[in-house]
Amino acid sequence: MDATNQLRTVNVTRYILALREGGSLPALADADDGFKYVVKFRGAGHLEKALIAELLGGEIARLMGFKVPELVYAELDPAFGRTEGDEEIQDLLQGSQGLNLALHFLSGAINFDPLVTEVDAQTASEIVWLDAFITNVDRTFKNTNMLMWHKELWLIDHGASFFFHHSWVNWEKHALSPFTYIKDHVLLPQATMLDKANTKFKSILTEEALRNIVNLIPDTWLISPDGSESPESMREVYAQFLIRRIANSEIFVKEAQDARKVLI
Incomplete structure (x- = not known):
């Protein structure tokens, strides 16, 4: 059963900044709902498995009562990122077309x-x-x-779970x-x-x-x-x-x- 309708889906509209603290190159991006998100890309390091771990870990934490940024599905258009100058990032974006995962950006955190x-x-x-x-x-x-x-206190980044x-x-x-x-x-x-x-x-x-x-x-x-x-x-x-x-x-x-x- 595909249950993608149970989380909101946004379309990524603008790539703002690569967040290089981790090895998977998440990015700060704008979406078509007017909010900013930290996008986790399916084309990064551990591919879809990191997104699955992020989704399961984040939603289990939320169910347990912890504060977790809203998770949404993030749709990436094939044309997105073609103007990106960094070759590594452009390859990442091209390999992440379709459905990705994003966390609501907590500005000022x-x-x-x-x-x-x-x-x-x-x-x-x-x-x-x-x-x-x-x-x-x-x-x-x-x-x-x-x-x-x-x-x-807010919990983030559960992509290293379920190893x-x-x-x-x-x-x-x-x-x-x-x-x-x-x-x-x-x-x-x-x-x-x-x-x-x-x-x-x-x-x-x-x-x-x-x-x-x-x-x-x-x-x-x-x-x-x-x-x-x-x-x-x-x-x-x-x-x-x-x-x-x-x-x-x-x-x-x-x-x-x-x-x-x-x-x-």
């Missing part, structure tokens, strides 16, 4: 600095739980992937993994309430809710590595990964708790 802004234990625990759940290898001191906007899908093998094993990368999480030292977060989110992230989010993945992003799987069967893998992972959440919660003990 500043990067979260853990040395400047203190995060309470409950919030820290809930963010650590989220990232362990979706296997997000970012949100470290090096790359916090959080913004402060109007004195509130199992880059190999697309043994997803059942990955669903039950403890996620050892959580030891590098920027908020782990403050995450003293992981059991409470676990109880809270197991009731929020129901199978129906998770399937509704998985159904947002467009057919055109679901490309089987060997051509043997349909978009529907690939969606089912994502759904089952999430359903099994939350059913066994004590595994990754314990890993986070043990990693925190080592830190302190």
Whole structure:
């Protein structure tokens, strides 16, 4: 099932600026609804898989109650970017024709600095739980992937989540993994309430809710590595990964708790 009608779709009208902080060359761009967006391109680094991770991670975080910029599908016309002088960017745009993903641009937002802004234990625990759940290898001191906007904490950039899908093998094993990368999480030292977060989110992230989010993945992003799987069967893998992972959440919660003990 193609569920692209469940998020707004905008047409990118003007390429403003390449955002070179990351390796995937997202861009600040104007769209035909009058707003600015940070566009993630399907022709970049990890191709459609990065967009799938961004979509799933962002919408799961939103369902959990976190502040996340609005995600929209961003349509890129074949003629777009032909006047771009940078050859690398022009190649990226040509390889990203069709449906991409974009985040509403938070004008004036500043990067979260853990040395400047203190995060309470409950919030820290809930963010650590989220990232362990979706296997997000970012949100470290090096790359916090959080913004402060109007004195509130916003979560961004979930494209490095669900790393199992880059190999697309043994997803059942990955669903039950403890996620050892959580030891590098920027908020782990403050995450003293992981059991409470676990109880809270197991009731929020129901199978129906998770399937509704998985159904947002467009057919055109679901490309089987060997051509043997349909978009529907690939969606089912994502759904089952999430359903099994939350059913066994004590595994990754314990890993986070043990990693925190080592830190302190």
